[in-house]
Amino acid sequence: MFAVDLHAHTRFFHGHRGLGDRYDPIGVSLLARTARWRGLDGVATTNHDYYTPFEREAATIVPGIEVTTTRGHVLVVGPDPPEETVPLEYTPAEVVDMAHERGCAAIVAHPFRNSTVTDVQDLPFDAIEINGKHPRTQPLVERLATEHDVPLVAGSDAHYPVEVGRAYTRIDADELTPESVVEAIQDGRVEAVVDRRPVDRFIRRWYRAIHSRKHPNDLLSKPTPGVGEPPQS
Template identity: 55%
Template sequence: MYAVDLHSHSRFFHGWPGRATRYDAFGLKLNTIAARVRGLDALAVTNHDYTYSAETRFPTIPGIEVSSSDGHILVVGPNPPSRTEVNQLSAAETVDLAHDRQCAAILAHPYRNSNARNADADFDAIEINGKNPEHIAQTKELAKRLDLPLVGGSDAHYLVEVGRAYTRIDADELTPAAIATAIRDGRVTAVTKFGPLDRAIDRAYTRLHTEKQWMESDGPELAER
């Protein structure tokens, strides 16, 4: 059994996608230190629309957070796509791409800026997102309705966020292929750890994200809470 945070980012902000800046390696190193301190066995690196990796002593799982036309989808496993374009793929197309590459496809934060939960896509799991503890009950109901397993991912951009939500994975070995197979087989359990600092960060993030969404979106329909 392995404890893996299936959703993390190796830079604070999302500018210049695809540029392997020095901060990426440093950010990943900080995140892996936090993951080790929090008792995790591995960390999936899932930057927006590009796959990034760096040499690290702590086990990492390759991944990408695809900005599909329906919402964000995590693709984790041995061979995620190196780059994707925003809104280029539908949810169903993203899932098919993940499976073609022997990866698992996870519906990320289904109640934050996403309509992917309504898409006709063969997801392998649904994420309980570390940035949105207020959505846990809804997410559990969605997973039950769609008959899909739940996984946990912190969605960390800062090292203090790593491990707030993670996944216990029943796999034979800690390899990207074994982790992806276990997710697709449903041998996973979502775990959350929200302390006082995590909840304070969540409140601040929710305010910031709500303001940003109203400025950038075409309407309030994606803001379902």
């Protein structure tokens, strides 16, 4: 059994691609070291609409990309994610096909934040994510996973290294490789975990405060309609 954070970013900013490319090797090293410190075995690098190969660090690095589809974000995780995608160019169905053609898993990211991906019925998603930034949506995500008959996974959606591991996925596999991660997800040999220790609750509040200043209209900083906030989120 391996513990892997399936959603993390190597930088805390978007845009400025040239500067970001130079920063990414530092970012991935910080992610990997934090993951190991948190007791994780691996972390997926799922930057927005691009993938950069990284060498193995203190924790296993799982390749991935977060694709901005026409209806929200989809994580593509596995041995051969696309190197770059154009935001809003692909439909969710096209991204699922792309992922499977490349031997990757297609995961619905934060389905209750700026996303209508799951409104598209009968798409063969491999999993739906409980997102570490707002675990208060967990009951709704669990309901979605049941409705779509797909496994639940979890990821921190870390943009700062300190966020790594606040949500992660237990993966039942004999070895930890990108291929084994995909197989475990598609076979349902996964378990979503949200860390609700006091330090993680503090980190969530801290990040929401920062994010609400940067993006005052983002649903991340507001309660999800119809969902009460659990006392330990």
